[in-house]
Amino acid sequence: MKKLIGIVAAFLLMASTALADTTIKVDGSTTVLPIMQKVVEAYMKAHPDVKISVSGGGSGNGIKALIDGATDIAMASRAMEQKEIDLAKTKNVAANQIVCAIDAIVPVVNPANKLSEITLAQLKDLYMGKITTWKDLGGDGPVVVISRDTSSGTYETWEGLVMKKERVFPGALMQASSGAVVQAVSKNKNAMGYVGIGYLDASTKALKVDGIEATAENAKSKKFPISRDLYLYTNGAPAGAVKGLVDFLLGAEGQKLVKEAGFVPLN
Template identity: 75%
Template sequence: MKKLAALLATFILVATSAFADTTVKVDGSTTVLPIMQKMVEAYMKANPTVKFTVSGGGSGNGIKAIIDKTTDIAMASRKMKDKEFALAKEKGVNAKEIVVAIDAIVPVVNPANKISAVTLAQLKDLYAGKTTEWKALGGEGPVVVISRDTSSGTYETWEELVMKGEKVFPGALLQASSGAVVQAVSKNKNAIGYVGVGYLDASTKGLTVDGVVGNEENASSGKYPISRDLYLYVNGEPTGEIKKFVDWALGAEGQKLVKEAGFVPLKKK
């Protein structure tokens, strides 16, 4: 019996090895994370021999991982910088950029806040620490500024499009994820934060910017002033299971899930 059990165990091991699953590692942006979670769930259901591990540590971490060859796909809510492309090349990595969706970064306040609209100039003053009381915008109470941390692609896009290169002031409360920003704003009636459009829910109130709503139509057209592309980065031209997944993600099924996640699908060519 022991011999039979041993032979059976050996057979199971060999059989498992013969039909071993392919595992694809994905790391990076917490903004892209809800899209990726929906995609991999649907893709694995249709392709049971392919497994994914997905973690959202921020765009900077994802880009570092693709450069260091510790991930197969990096999620990013910003473009890789020239110095990052150069470092990748030094390490033998040919970082290929793939736009997977479109986003609008929406400033959010607590639903108890009277404010419903801001201008880019007002947002800059709030995040520079120059406007410290809501009464300057028609509200009440002191302003509590919530921001993403500096490893975040959303932070860098905010710095570029809203702050115009000026730094977010040191008094801002930094959060490690978009979900944490939503939670912090929902619990503080004086708070303001910013998140990708897919993170909007009833626990916060989205503000219009320069009179424009951050929605699918305005983000897709570029009318909304804080719009951006969302990216995947891979090492070289995708092949094998990574190519199959990327092609699927950019196709009708994948882009349908972009919309289901609350973000903006790519325009049909």
């Protein structure tokens, strides 16, 4: 009997280990989230033995989770900073960067707004609080500035490419996700926000920047001035079930899903 119990216990241990090997946790950027949700749904349908959980708490939170060993894949809409890479090394985490898609951060206004284009200089002035009324841009009414929060990779990219390292002024209304920005702008005729290209829909109006439209072609060529790569980060080169998921995303079917999510595939 004891021998039988031992065999059963060993079997259960092996089964639980096998389950752990096929459980993947993904965390991070709310910009990359729609892509990953589509990819995970398709991948789990084809691989029912693999269990994947996906959550979007922002690029900074995803990278922190990777460094702390709390996630297998970090989604990020900005590159890891050197201080993050150095911190990862102190915890024996070798941050491995994978470009998974291309994006454009697009200024958006309420559809009732007559504005159709804007300059980088004007965007900077708006987000520094120097421009406070739409009258300065040919419109009417006060400007309600909507921004992503500081844990967001989209915020950090905006800060680098638009603000030129200047901080967004304290009067901006900070939102925890791109979806929240869309909702806020769609409900306020005086609002101005910015979102990834995959979040554009009829509830907001996209603006040209310096006369250039945010198209897939212009994002890929980086002609659109607020274009960027989207990333996944793993601890070292992907292996096992994680490699299977990453390879699927980078393959033809996964890149097709990138396009379906509204973002720009790599090729």
